[in-house]
Amino acid sequence: MNKIYDYLKKVKVFYLASQDGDQARVRPLGALAEFEGRIYIVTSKEKDVYKQIKKNPKVEVTAFDGKTWIRLTGVLEEDDRIEAREEMMKQNKEALENMYSVDDGKMTVLYFKEGQAVFSTFAGDREVVEI
Secondary structure (H helix, E strand, C coil): CHHHHHHHHHHCCEEEEEEECCEEEEEEECCEEEECCEEEEEEECCCHHHHHHHHCCEEEEEEECCCEEEEEEEEEEEECCHHHHHHHHHHCHHHHCCCCCCCCCCEEEEEEEEEEEEEEECCCCEEEEEC
């Protein structure tokens, strides 16, 4: 789990794909947290991505550092606990403080409840990490 988190933190921007009916939707994200041994992302309950994930929690994240890339495929689950939102804010204060507060009714955090990360290179190297 640490390898996945460390990689996504290092690249700073990663891309999350969700499903909108029969159309894939991809958007950049940058805030994530490691909390209680899980990887968390954040969004607003008012955004389309939240509605898409609620309908179909299967997502994929990808990022590229110039030499290697990751594809993290998994299932997201919402965590309604204030402690999870507080940890997200703590780990991403600068990025999130002007958008959310832990009790604004909009901010929500989701964690990968299951999944698999594949680290790859153009040389064909491949490492699989299970969540």
